[in-house]
Amino acid sequence: QQDFQKLKYDTLKYFWGYDSFRDSQEEIINAVINENDSLVLLPTGAGKSLCYQLPALLKEGTCLVISPLLALMKDQVSQLKQRGIEAEYLSSELDEYDAEAVYDRCKDSLTKLLYVSPERLTNAQFLQNIEEIQLSFIAVDEAHCISEWGQDFRPSYQNIKEFRKNHPKIPCLALTATATPKVLEEIKNKLELKKPFVFQKSFKRENIRIFMDEVSDKFQRVFDILKHNNDSGIVYVRTRKDAEMLSEFLKKNQVKNVDYFHAGLTTKEKNTRQSHWNNSDNQVLISTNAFGMGIDKDNVRFVIHYSPAPSLENFYQEIGRAGRDGKDSFAFLLWNQQELLNFDEILKNQIPNKAEFLKIITYLYSIFQVAENELPEKVFQLNIQGIQNFTRLSKAKISNVLNFLHNQEIIYHNDNKSLSSMELL
Ligand code: ADP
Ligand code: MG
Helix, strand or coil: CHHHHHHHHHHHHHHHHCCCCCCCEEEEEEEEHHCCCEEECCCCCCCHHHHHHHHHHHHHHHHEEEECCCHHHHHHHHHHHHCCCCECCCCCCCCCCHHHHHHHHHHCCCCEEEEEHHHHHHCHHHHHCCCCCEEEEECCHHHHHHHHCCCCHHHHCCCCCHHHHHHCCCEEEEEEECCCCHHHHHHHHHHHCCEEEEEECCCCCCCCCEEEEECHHHHHHHHHHHHHHCCEEEEEEECCCHHHHHHHHHHCCCCCCCCCCCCCCCCHHHHHHHHHHCCCCCCCEEEEECCCCCCCCCEEEEECCCCCCHHHHHHHHCCCCCCCCCCCCEEEEEEEEHHHHHHHHHHHCCCCCHHHHHHHHHHHHHHHHHCCCCCCCCCCCHHHHHHHHHHHCCCHHHHHHHHHHHCCCCCCCCCCCCCCHHHCC
């Protein structure tokens, strides 16, 4: 027992150079080593990767990691290799010989972590080879991709279920930063986690201070924030045009360390801009939500929302990219009266549509709730008052809505594109 304790810490120190585990990591690692199915629900930046990477080293065989993005896999594998850990990934980019070599290393139990996309789980060659590989456990990263309620639904994540059925003895660890009850339930069911050890921590990020800023001139406000900060940051905008125009405005005003990013750029441009930002400690990227999953940068000091995010989940994930090193960081949500007017207009027209109305109010309410205790009083009075300021609805009405919501399971998803809060705000 004591030896094992020592082995854990030695491994952590030897390969990662860390002296201690973060809050919940050790408990999770113990569960994984004890062969339990586990569900890990921790905020972005909490250090979920270590929760499967370290057990993978301590257990016999190869850990199969399922990951949604090739870029994410490559990144993790190269980081692991740099630490001296035997890790590989499979992708269609590998030719037959390279793939063969990867399989061979796994069969010889040399590779401790094998990263694959969920699509690969139905590939005949893969299925054939995997039979000869001793799997230690399966780690499903970004497990919320299996949920149809989530933003990032990936149909191929359903493949995991079948794979699990055919390998019933291999324990499974699911990891996600998405906390809505519906999504969690779905992860548990679809991955068929058996009496899982569930680890869930408060999603509050103590080191991020959130500001809701009412501003009439958003360009100017962004300019001011950047002027007072010479740090790395992200400005999230809604449209490609906003990204380009804001970037142009800032450059015109002698802000040099900015660039924009959106899905309309070529892959090469995107890579260049992302890696430039990644390697800098004062570069600011103005981006649509095309820039997101897989960002692994510690020293992001601020995240600005030029417009409110399309949902609480987005908002939470996006501001969560700030302060991953634990140092004080800021999130700014910019909004203006014009947006309120639009909001009012749409509310007026949509009041008969109660479901949508509630969704919008829920979103707003959630933002304020997340921000509670962290807002400077002057910026916003929270709770009913805050919502009233924002929506200009009567207190009684808001109160009714909130009472209703407290007894209601809250769903965040935006399949209804015609009337998601995205277009509303
Ligand atoms: P998540 O997947 O939860 O978003 P990551 O696994 O990418 O988070 O980890 C975020 C950052 O935290 C990484 O830079 C990682 O190296 C760092 N980290 C993880 N565990 C520890 C630890 N025990 N001590 C110090 N840094 C850690
Ligand atoms: Mg992660």
